[in-house]
Amino acid sequence: MLEIQDLHAYLGHLYVVQGVSLRVERGDVLFILGRNGAGKTTFLKTIMGFINPSRGRIFYEGIDITSKPLYERARMGIRYIPDNRRLFPTLTVEENLLVGLSDIHERKKILDRLEYIYTVFPDLKKLRKLRAKQLSGGQQQMLNIARAIAHPDAKLFLIDEPTEGLSPIYASKIASVIQDLVREDRGVVIVETKPWLMKKIGGMYAIMNNGKIVSQGSVKDLMSSRDLIERYLGVTMS
Amino acid sequence: MALEILVSAIIDGVALGFIFLLLSLGLSVIFGLMRIVNFAHGSMFLWGAYIGYEVSSRTGNLLAGILASASITGLMGFLIEYLLLKRLREPLTQAIITIGLMLLLDRVAWLRWGDITYIWLPPELEGTILLGPTIIYKYRLFVIVVGIVLLIAVYIFFNRTRYGMIIRAGIDDREMIQAFGVNIERVFTGIFVVGSVLAGVAGSILVPWQGVYPTLGINYLLYAFAIVVIGGVGSIGGTMVASLLAGLAQQLSAYYAPYLAEPSIFLLMLAVLMLRPSGLLRV
Numbered sequence: 001m002l003e004i005q006d007l008h009a010y011l012g013h014l015y016v017v018q019g020v021s022l023r024v025e026r027g028d029v030l031f032i033l034g035r036n037g038a039g040k041t042t043f044l045k046t047i048m049g050f051i052n053p054s055r056g057r058i059f060y061e062g063i064d065i066t067s068k069p070l071y072e073r074a075r076m077g078i079r080y081i082p083d084n085r086r087l088f089p090t091l092t093v094e095e096n097l098l099v100g101l102s103d104i105h106e107r108k109k110i111l112d113r114l115e116y117i118y119t120v121f122p123d124l125k126k127l128r129k130l131r132a133k134q135l136s137g138g139q140q141q142m143l144n145i146a147r148a149i150a151h152p153d154a155k156l157f158l159i160d161e162p163t164e165g166l167s168p169i170y171a172s173k174i175a176s177v178i179q180d181l182v183r184e185d186r187g188v189v190i191v192e193t194k195p196w197l198m199k200k201i202g203g204m205y206a207i208m209n210n211g212k213i214v215s216q217g218s219v220k221d222l223m224s225s226r227d228l229i230e231r232y233l234g235v236t237m238s
Numbered sequence: 239m240a241l242e243i244l245v246s247a248i249i250d251g252v253a254l255g256f257i258f259l260l261l262s263l264g265l266s267v268i269f270g271l272m273r274i275v276n277f278a279h280g281s282m283f284l285w286g287a288y289i290g291y292e293v294s295s296r297t298g299n300l301l302a303g304i305l306a307s308a309s310i311t312g313l314m315g316f317l318i319e320y321l322l323l324k325r326l327r328e329p330l331t332q333a334i335i336t337i338g339l340m341l342l343l344d345r346v347a348w349l350r351w352g353d354i355t356y357i358w359l360p361p362e363l364e365g366t367i368l369l370g371p372t373i374i375y376k377y378r379l380f381v382i383v384v385g386i387v388l389l390i391a392v393y394i395f396f397n398r399t400r401y402g403m404i405i406r407a408g409i410d411d412r413e414m415i416q417a418f419g420v421n422i423e424r425v426f427t428g429i430f431v432v433g434s435v436l437a438g439v440a441g442s443i444l445v446p447w448q449g450v451y452p453t454l455g456i457n458y459l460l461y462a463f464a465i466v467v468i469g470g471v472g473s474i475g476g477t478m479v480a481s482l483l484a485g486l487a488q489q490l491s492a493y494y495a496p497y498l499a500e501p502s503i504f505l506l507m508l509a510v511l512m513l514r515p516s517g518l519l520r521v
C-alpha cells in the first residue's frame with residue numbers, strides 16, 4: 001500500500017533523508033530503528049507531507065502522492081501520530097476526536113465512531129469534556145492515538161515513538177491498539193525501539209543510519225541478532 | 239442625577255462595545271489563524287460605513303444598507319485574500335501589502351465622499367425613551383439588541399459548529415489540522431471574508447450613531463488592535479470581553495472625563511498588560 005522510491009529530504013540546509021526505498025503492504029508493520037538524529041521523524045513527516053522531498057517518489061495505494069498536499073494525503077487515509085503529540089490544546093478531548101472526523105456529515109456515523117473510540121479508550125470517555133491541555137502525559141498520548149484511529153477510512157498509520165516516557169500500562173495498551181490495527185489489515189510504520197514491544201507486535205524492521213537504510217528484515221531475525229541490536233538500538237541484551 | 243448619567247454611560251458603552259466586537263473579532267481570528275496583521279481591516283469598516291450610508295439613506299431602509307455593506311465588504315475581502323495574500327506567504331510582505339491597501343482604499347473613499355461627515359438615522363429609531371429619569375437613545379438600544387443577537391450567533395458558530403471547531407483547532411496548530419484532511423487555504427479565504435463582512439456590518443451600524451468621516455477607518459483600526467491585545471492575541475473569548483471593556487472605558491470617560499475619551503482604550507491596554515502581559519485570556 002506504501003512504496004517509497006529513493007526518497008531524499010532536507011530540513012533547511014541539513015541533508016537528512018538520504019535516499020530511502022521501502023515497501024509496506026496492508027497488514028504490515030514496519031519498525032524504523034536508528035539512533036537519535038538518524039532522520040526517522042523527518043522520514044515520517046515527509047511521507048505524511050509536512051516536508052517536501054528534494055528527490056524520490058511516494059506511492060500510496062498505487063497512486064503517486066509525492067506532490068499531493070498534506071490535507072489530501074490525510075483524506076486518502078494516511079494518519080501521522082507525532083511524538084510531541086500536537087493535540088489541539090484549547091479544544092476538549094471530544095473535539096480533538098471530532099477534528100479527525102470533520103469530513104463525515106452523518107451524525108449517526110460520527111456518534112458511532114466516538115463510541116468505538118470510547119470502547120477502545122474508556123478513560124477518554126470520562127475525560128471527554130476536559131480541554132486536551134488539562135490531561136496528563138499518558139492521557140494526552142492516548143488521545144494522540146485515538147484521534148488518528150478515529151476515522152473509519154484511515155488505512156496507513158505513521159507513528160513516532162508512541163511509548164516514549166509512558167508507564168508500562170500505557171505502553172502495553174498502545175501495543176494492543178497497534179496489534180488491532182494490523183489485524184484489521186491496516187498498514188503501520190512505527191518508530192519504536194522497545195524490544196518487548198517489537199516482539200509482541202512482530203513484522204519487519206528497517207534500521208536507519210545517517211538518513212539511509214542500512215539493514216532490514218523481519219523482527220524475528222533482528223531479535224536473534226545480538227550484534228544488530230547492540231549496534232543500532234543502543235540496548236544491551238542480557 | 240449621578241445614577242442616571244452612569245446608566246446612560248453604561249448603555250452607550252455596551253452599545254459601542256458590541257460595535258468594537260464585530261470589528262475586532264475578524265482582526266483577532268485573521269491574526270490567530272492566518273498570522274496576518276491586517277491593516278486593511280479598518281478600511282472594510284470605513285467602506286462598510288459609507289456603503290451602508292449610501293444605500294440606507296437612499297432606500298430609507300437600514301437593513302438594506304447593512305446587507306449591501308456586508309456583500310460589498312465580503313467581496314472586497316475575498317478579492318484581497320484570494321488574489322493578493324494567498325500568493326504572498328511572507329508575513330512582513332503580507333502586513334505591508336495590507337498597509338498599502340489601507341492607504342489606497344481610504345484614499346479612494348476620500349476622493350468619492352470627501353471631508354464631509356455623513357449621518358443618516360432611520361426615522362423609526364430616532365429619539366429617546368425615558369427609563370425613569372434616565373434618557374436612553376433608541377438607536378443605541380437597537381445596537382445593543384443587534385449586538386446581543388450577533389454575539390449569540392458568533393458564540394454558536396465557534397462553539398457548536400464544525401467550522402467553528404476547525405477554526406479554533408487551526409488557531410491552536412494550523413499545520414496539524416491539515417493532517418486531518420482540512421484544506422487550510424479554503425478556511426483562510428472563508429475566515430478573511432467573514433472577518434471583512436463583520437467589519438463592514440460594524441461600520442454600517444455605527445453610521446446612524448456617530449456618522450462616517452474619512453479617518454473613521456484608521457481610528458477604529460487602532461482601537462481594534464488595542465482590543466485584540468487586551469483580550470489576548472488569538473483568543474476569541476478574550477476579544478469579546480475586551481471589546482465590552484473598551485466600549486465601557488471609552489463611554490464612561492466620555493461622560494466623566496472627556497479629555498480621556500480618546501486615549502482611554504490605550505490606557506486600558508497599558509493597565510491590562512502591566513497585570514497580564516499576554517492579555518486577559520491568554521495563559
Ligand SMILES: Nc1ncnc2c1ncn2[C@@H]1O[C@H](COP(=O)(O)OP(=O)(O)OP(=O)(O)O)[C@@H](O)[C@H]1O
Nearest residue numbers: 011012014016034035036037038039040041042043
Ligand atoms: N527543525 C530542525 N531544523 C534543523 N535541523 C533539525 C530540525 N529538527 C531536527 N533537526 C536535525 O535533523 C536531524 C534529523 O532529525 P530527526 O528528528 O528526523 O531524527 P530522529 O531520527 O527522529 O531523531 P530522534 O531519535 O532524536 O527523534 C538531526 O540531526 C536533528 O538534529
Ligand SMILES: [Mg+2]
Nearest residue numbers: 040041042083
Ligand atoms: Mg524523532
